[in-house]
Amino acid sequence: MAVRLCDVASLLRSGSWAAEPWTGVIAAMETQLSNRLTCNNTSNGPSTISHNCSSPVESGSIEDSKTNLIVNYLPQNMTQEELKSLFGSIGEIESCKLVRDKITGQSLGYGFVNYMDPKDAEKAINTLNGLRLQTKTIKVSYARPSSASIRDANLYVSGLPKTMTQKELEQLFSQYGHIITSRILVDQVTGVSRGVGFIRFDRRIEAEEAIKCLNGQKPPGATEPIMVKFANNPSQKTSQALLSQLYQSPNRRYPGPLAQRFRLDNLLNMAYGGVKSRFSTMAIDGVTSLAGINIPGHVGTSWCIFVYNLAPDADEGILWQTFGPFGAVTNVKVIRDFNTNKCKGFGFVTMTNYDEAAMAIASLNGYRLGDRVLQVSFKTNKTHKA
DNA sequence: TGATATT
The missing domain is CATH 3.30.70.330 (RRM (RNA recognition motif) domain)
Known part of the structure; x- marks a missing residue:
């Protein structure tokens, strides 16, 4: 296939x-x-227009x-x-x-x-x-x-009939303006609606009008009235919640150099199909050292990937599209002929995390892009640093 | 009362 x-x-x-x-x-x-x-x-209600009425x-x-x-x-x-x-x-x-x-x-x-x-x-x-x-x-x-007229246009809605779908929710609110996004929260286990949701309007006046018209009203067929109000601003979290959030979601997912080294070894196996003889321990250490991953707190280190057999018309966009889904891509470059501006058949992709880079390499090496089979590997002679 | 649509 x-x-x-x-x-x-x-x-x-x-x-x-x-x-x-x-x-x-x-x-x-x-x-x-x-x-x-x-x-x-x-x-x-409808009244005479105020003499100093200014449009919001x-x-x-x-x-x-x-x-x-x-x-x-x-x-x-x-x-x-x-x-x-x-x-x-x-x-x-x-x-x-x-x-x-x-x-x-x-x-x-x-x-x-x-x-x-x-x-x-x-x-x-x-x-x-x-x-x-x-x-x-x-x-x-x-x-x-x-x-200001396009800020704070997000609404929180509760008391919705559990049977109400997102589409029905949008139909109810769309008469008051242009809806950007909508969401109905569901029970994580059962998938059943929790009867609460969000509506983000394009403009605040639309949201205000929806509150005026729908808060305390019963949707068609509903037995209970719904509550419509402006959604909480996330920045209104308590400082304790913020601290907790920060503590529980550290940026670095990898505990230390040992784990990194272990993963480096694995990714080399993945990337080179187990042809490990090409990479002695010294070579691995060399890469490790060059990449700087043994430096404590190595934020900013990245991995450069060599992509070979690109078509002459390849552009940066295709590299972003191809590698982006695998993780954090910081840079892409297509190497072009100075005179023709056509791709010389190869390029580079810089990714932040080894496991994502390794997965990209394992998945894309040997892959067919257009009518060409890509060769994808870590750039070997020197390592790009962010 | 989510994930994050106006710097």
Whole structure:
């Protein structure tokens, strides 16, 4: 059987997010939206327009940047440098920011990339939206100007009928605005709905209107009213909870040099199919030493992978797509002919963790990419350091 | 009351 990697990549991307072209349109729709959203059980019913009434919404799409992107659903362990490296493979970046929790420093799973050239931003949406990285499928779309009107639009809903599906939940709330995400929490054992969920609207006014109209109301067919309120902000956790979280999820999963050495030995076996004679203990020690993994607290060490037999038209994107699902990829490079700019048949991939790099090598060495069989191994003569 | 969609 010949499962081609490019086909796998296509499959992985088949559920990709549609880029959302409505960004510049929605502001223009604001007036109609506000009118349509007015419901009956509010205290301030239809009334004359206040003389100093100012729209809560930023005006006009002309301010919308065509270079600035928001990237959602990033892997938890992805760093700002990795984000920059990934998006820098498309074109020159003006700025890049991974959004982190102010207190814990942990990634909030999204970030911003601002390109120099709007064409590169468009290209990034077209080529990186839907890219699978580890367990996540990233979403790339235009960022709107930062505004209070698009913050805090996430709702917590409880008292839902246990039979209500996510689709039905969305149908109930979608009359009040554009839903970004929805979720119904389920019992981890039985899979049965816990009757609580989340609705993230595009805009806060939409969320506010949904609260006004749906809080305390019975959904069609329901016997009990639901409660709708703004969701808690995760940063409102107690400091004890934060400390506990930090303590229980250390960044380093590997206890020490001995385990690392053991794993290095294993991965060499995996990567080279047990042809261990090529790698004496000294050679292993050499790699170990060069890689710096015996240095205590070796944060920042990474593993360089040599990828041979790439097609002439291979680009960085195919390396990100091929290696990204195996773990943290910090950099990719396609070696090109200076004159023709065609790939010279090989490239390099830098990965952070040995086990992920080893798994990538074990899985991809001998794999068919397009009409070529890849040769994938650790780069042997010298080791790249991050 | 999740995982993390506006710096």
